[in-house]
Amino acid sequence: MNYIGENLLPGQAGHFFIILSLVASFVASFSYLKVTRSQLPDERRSWLKIARISFFIEAFSVLVIFATLFHILYHHLFEYKYAWQHSSRSLELKYILSAFWEGQEGSTLLWTFWHCVLGLIVIKRDKEWEAPVMMIVSFAQFFLASMILGIYIFDVKIGSNPFVLLRESGVLDNAPVMHVGFNTANPIRPDYMTMIKDGNDLNPLLQNYWMTIHPPILFLGFASTLFPFAYAMAALWTGKTKEWINKVLPWSLFSVALLGLGIMMGAKWAYESLNFGGYWAWDPVENASLVPWLMMVSGVHTLLIYKHTGFSLRSTFLFFGLSFLFILYSTFLTKSGVLGDASVHAFADIGMNGQLFLFLLVFAWLMPLVAATKDKQRWIIAAITAALSIGTYFLNDVIPGFPLYVILGGIITFIVFMNKQVPAVKKEESASSREFWMFIGSLVLFLSSLIIIFQTSLPVFNKLYKINTAPGENNEFAYNQIQVLVAIIIGILTAVSQYFRYKATPQKIFFKKIALPGLISAVIAAFILLVVKISYNKEGMGFLINIWIALVAGVFAVVANLSYMLTAMKGNIKNSGASIAHFGFGLVLVGILLSSGKKEILSLNTSGIAIPFEKNSKEKTGENLTLVKGVPTRMGDYDVTYVGDSAHPKKALTYFKIYFKSPTDSFTLHPNAFINYKGNEGLMANPSARHYWDHDVFTYVSALPDPEKNKDTAQFVESSKKIGDTIYYSRGFIVLEKLAGKDNLPVAGFDKSDTGYTAALKIQSINGPSYQSDLLTIKGKGQTLFQSQDTVMAQSLVLTLNDVNNGVARIGVKESSNVMEYVTLKAYKFPYINVLWGGVVITVLGTLIAMIRRLRLNRLKRA
Structure with missing residues (x-):
C-alpha cells in the first residue's frame, strides 16, 4: 500500500549507510589486523591502503547518517518514529540538537562520530602506531554500528534502527482511529x-541550553577513553610495552580533561534544571561516568611514575584497560533499562542489551587475548571468548549473573598474562619519593572508584540475585561518608x-x-572554619569533623600548588600544567565542601500552610x-511574593x-513546573537561581494545587x-x-452605544489589613x-459587578477556600558555589596545558 505524505528516501539512505558503516568498520579492523601481523612490506602497504579506505568510508557513512537523522528532526518528518518520539514543531533549533541525542540511537551515533574524528587524527599524525591502535578502534566501531542496525536474525533483534517508520514501530497499534474501515492484514x-x-516533544527537563552542549562534550570524553585503551592493547599485542608511553600520555590527558569537563557540565545542567537541590546527587549514571574518569586519572599518574622511574607500568595497563571497560559498563547501565527508576538519566530497554553485553564481554576478553605472548595462547583465549560469548546467551537464565562472572574472569585473565609480559622493577619505591605518594594517590582513587561502582x-545485583541490597533512604550519605575520607587523602597528596x-627526597629539603605553604x-x-564557619549538622559531629579536615586538605592543595x-x-x-590542574582540583574540593557544607535552606515553613506532596x-x-x-512572606532575609504566573503557549x-x-x-x-507529559507522571520542575559572586539563591517549585481537589463549588x-453601603462577609x-459610568468606550470591539460601569470597593478584614x-x-x-471578576486571595473572596441601574450596583460576592492561588517553593542559599565552577575550569585548562606540553616534547623528540 502507498501511504500519502511519507518521505521514505532519508530513512532508506540512512539505513543503507548504517549497513555500509558496519561492513566498512569490520573490513578496516581486519585489514589493520593484517597490517599488524604481516612481515612483508608490500603486503603491509596493500592491507594498509585497504584499511584506510575502509575507515574513511566508515567515517563518511557516520557523517551521512548523522546529517540524515538531523534532517529528519529539523524538517519534522513524523513518519519516522525517532522524530515523532523526541521532537515537536515548537522546538527551537538548539533543542532539536538536544532531541538528536535524547534517544539511545542518537547518543550512540554521537559516540561513534567522535570515534571517527579521533581515529582520523591517529591516521594523520601517528603512522608508527596506526595499525594496531586503529584495529581496536575499528573493532569498537563495528559494535557501535551493530547497536543502530535494527534488523532481526531469526527472533533476535540486532540493534535499534533510528530510521524505523512510525507505522512499523507499533506506536499506532493502540490508535483505533487509524484502523476504521481497514482489514486486519x-x-x-x-x-x-x-x-x-x-x-511527542522533547522531555521538558532536557529543554535547557546545557543539554545542547553537555552531551557532545561528554561523549567526546567517552570516545577518548578508547584511545589510551587501544594504545595499551597495541603495546601488548606488538610487544612494545615501553615504547607506547610518550604516545599515549597526551591522549590520556585529553581524556581526563574532556571527560571531566563533560561530567561537570552535566552537574551544571542538574544544578539549573533538576530539582534535587544541587549539582550532584550520586545518581547511578553520574557515578558510572565518574568511575572511568577516576581510573583514567589513576592511569595518568602511574604513567608519569613509569616515565620517570620505571615503576607502575603494570598498573598503567590495568587502569587504562578498566577505564574503557567501565565506559562500556556505564553505557550498559544507562541504555539497558536495568536502573529503572533509580536514575533520572536512565533509558528504557529498546533492544540494545545483546550488543551492549557482547561489546563489554568481547572487549573484556580482548585484553587477555592481546596480553598473551604466544600465538597458541592467543588462539586458546579467542576460542574461550567465543565459547563464553555464546554461553552467556544460553546460561544467563540458568546461572544468575553469569555474564558478569565472564567479564570478571576476563579481567583476572588479563592481569595474569599482562604480568607475564610486562616487566616490573623489583626494587621497592622509597617512602620519601614522589612516585611512592603518587602511586598511593592513584591506588586511593582506584579503590574509591571500585566502592562507587x-x-x-x-x-543490577537486585535484579540478578533477587536480593534487597539497595542503599537506604539517605543514599547521598552512604556515598559521602566514604568519599569525604578519600577527599582528605587526595587533598593532602595533591598538596x-x-x-x-x-x-628519594631529603627530609630537610622537603x-x-x-x-611556608603549610603555614599559609x-x-x-x-x-x-572560625569566621566563615561550616556548621553542617545533618549527619552528626563525626561527619562534620571529617568535613572540616577535608576543607583543610583542600585549602592545603590550593596553596601548595600555587x-x-x-x-x-x-x-x-x-x-605548569600539572600544578595548575592540581590547583584547580583543590578549588573544586573547597568549592564542594563550602557550597554543600554551608548550604542553607531559606524556605523554612513560616506561613503555617502545609501542602501535601x-x-x-x-x-x-x-x-x-x-x-x-x-x-509577601518572610523567607530568610527576604520578603518573597508570588506575583503571578504564565503558561507556555504550546506546552503544559x-x-x-x-x-x-x-x-x-x-x-x-x-522557576517553572509541569506535570511530566513524557515518561513517568508527576511534578517536574526547572529551578531558577540568582547568582552573586559569593553565593547563589536557588529555588524550585515543589508542589502545585491539585485542580481536581481544588474545584470551586461555592455560589x-x-x-x-x-455608594457608601456595606456588605458583610465572614x-x-x-x-x-x-x-461611575461611561459611554463611547475607547475599547476595540465595543460600539459607541455600549456603556461601561466601574465600581471601587474597599475590603476590610477584621483586625487586619484592608x-x-x-x-x-x-x-x-x-x-x-x-464582566470582570476580582479575587482577593488573602480573604478567599471572589467579586463581580453584575449590573448598575439608577445609582444602584448589583455586586456578587463569593467566599470559597478553593479560590486561593498558591505555589510551594524549596529555596536554598549556595555559598561560594563559584569556587567549584572556577575550579573545574582551571583543572581542565591545566590538564590541556600539560597535554600541549607533552605534544610539543614528542615533536621535539621526533625532530
Whole structure:
C-alpha cells in the first residue's frame, strides 16, 4: 500500500549507510589486523591502503547518517518514529540538537562520530602506531554500528534502527482511529500522516541550553577513553610495552580533561534544571561516568611514575584497560533499562542489551587475548571468548549473573598474562619519593572508584540475585561518608606530592619547601572554619569533623600548588600544567565542601500552610514554603511574593514569577513546573537561581494545587448597594466607595452605544489589613457584553459587578477556600558555589596545558 505524505528516501539512505558503516568498520579492523601481523612490506602497504579506505568510508557513512537523522528532526518528518518520539514543531533549533541525542540511537551515533574524528587524527599524525591502535578502534566501531542496525536474525533483534517508520514501530497499534474501515492484514490507513499534527516533544527537563552542549562534550570524553585503551592493547599485542608511553600520555590527558569537563557540565545542567537541590546527587549514571574518569586519572599518574622511574607500568595497563571497560559498563547501565527508576538519566530497554553485553564481554576478553605472548595462547583465549560469548546467551537464565562472572574472569585473565609480559622493577619505591605518594594517590582513587561502582551496581545485583541490597533512604550519605575520607587523602597528596623528588627526597629539603605553604594554608583554613564557619549538622559531629579536615586538605592543595607554580616553576604557565590542574582540583574540593557544607535552606515553613506532596516525593513540609499569590512572606532575609504566573503557549508548562526583596537587594526569579507529559507522571520542575559572586539563591517549585481537589463549588450571593453601603462577609466587610459610568468606550470591539460601569470597593478584614478591588461591567443592547471578576486571595473572596441601574450596583460576592492561588517553593542559599565552577575550569585548562606540553616534547623528540 502507498501511504500519502511519507518521505521514505532519508530513512532508506540512512539505513543503507548504517549497513555500509558496519561492513566498512569490520573490513578496516581486519585489514589493520593484517597490517599488524604481516612481515612483508608490500603486503603491509596493500592491507594498509585497504584499511584506510575502509575507515574513511566508515567515517563518511557516520557523517551521512548523522546529517540524515538531523534532517529528519529539523524538517519534522513524523513518519519516522525517532522524530515523532523526541521532537515537536515548537522546538527551537538548539533543542532539536538536544532531541538528536535524547534517544539511545542518537547518543550512540554521537559516540561513534567522535570515534571517527579521533581515529582520523591517529591516521594523520601517528603512522608508527596506526595499525594496531586503529584495529581496536575499528573493532569498537563495528559494535557501535551493530547497536543502530535494527534488523532481526531469526527472533533476535540486532540493534535499534533510528530510521524505523512510525507505522512499523507499533506506536499506532493502540490508535483505533487509524484502523476504521481497514482489514486486519493492513490496518493502517493510507492517509494516516494527515492525522499526525505534531510530535511527542522533547522531555521538558532536557529543554535547557546545557543539554545542547553537555552531551557532545561528554561523549567526546567517552570516545577518548578508547584511545589510551587501544594504545595499551597495541603495546601488548606488538610487544612494545615501553615504547607506547610518550604516545599515549597526551591522549590520556585529553581524556581526563574532556571527560571531566563533560561530567561537570552535566552537574551544571542538574544544578539549573533538576530539582534535587544541587549539582550532584550520586545518581547511578553520574557515578558510572565518574568511575572511568577516576581510573583514567589513576592511569595518568602511574604513567608519569613509569616515565620517570620505571615503576607502575603494570598498573598503567590495568587502569587504562578498566577505564574503557567501565565506559562500556556505564553505557550498559544507562541504555539497558536495568536502573529503572533509580536514575533520572536512565533509558528504557529498546533492544540494545545483546550488543551492549557482547561489546563489554568481547572487549573484556580482548585484553587477555592481546596480553598473551604466544600465538597458541592467543588462539586458546579467542576460542574461550567465543565459547563464553555464546554461553552467556544460553546460561544467563540458568546461572544468575553469569555474564558478569565472564567479564570478571576476563579481567583476572588479563592481569595474569599482562604480568607475564610486562616487566616490573623489583626494587621497592622509597617512602620519601614522589612516585611512592603518587602511586598511593592513584591506588586511593582506584579503590574509591571500585566502592562507587559497587554501590551504583546494587540495582543490577537486585535484579540478578533477587536480593534487597539497595542503599537506604539517605543514599547521598552512604556515598559521602566514604568519599569525604578519600577527599582528605587526595587533598593532602595533591598538596605535598610535587614537593617530593623522584626516587628519594631529603627530609630537610622537603620540610623546608612545604613549611611556608603549610603555614599559609593553616591560617586560611582557620579563618574559614572560625569566621566563615561550616556548621553542617545533618549527619552528626563525626561527619562534620571529617568535613572540616577535608576543607583543610583542600585549602592545603590550593596553596601548595600555587606556591609550587610560583617558586619551583617560576610562574612559567607552559610548563605548569600539572600544578595548575592540581590547583584547580583543590578549588573544586573547597568549592564542594563550602557550597554543600554551608548550604542553607531559606524556605523554612513560616506561613503555617502545609501542602501535601506527591506520594513518592522526598520533600519535607518544614523545608518548603507555600506562597499565597500577592501576599509577601518572610523567607530568610527576604520578603518573597508570588506575583503571578504564565503558561507556555504550546506546552503544559507554567512559569512562576517570584519577587525577592531584602534591605539591600531585590530580584525576580522564574522557576517553572509541569506535570511530566513524557515518561513517568508527576511534578517536574526547572529551578531558577540568582547568582552573586559569593553565593547563589536557588529555588524550585515543589508542589502545585491539585485542580481536581481544588474545584470551586461555592455560589455567588448578590447584593444591591449604593455608594457608601456595606456588605458583610465572614471575615470582615466590603464598602462600595465609588460608582461611575461611561459611554463611547475607547475599547476595540465595543460600539459607541455600549456603556461601561466601574465600581471601587474597599475590603476590610477584621483586625487586619484592608484591600482594594476595582470591578468593571459593560452593557449594550440590553445585555451584558463583558464582566470582570476580582479575587482577593488573602480573604478567599471572589467579586463581580453584575449590573448598575439608577445609582444602584448589583455586586456578587463569593467566599470559597478553593479560590486561593498558591505555589510551594524549596529555596536554598549556595555559598561560594563559584569556587567549584572556577575550579573545574582551571583543572581542565591545566590538564590541556600539560597535554600541549607533552605534544610539543614528542615533536621535539621526533625532530
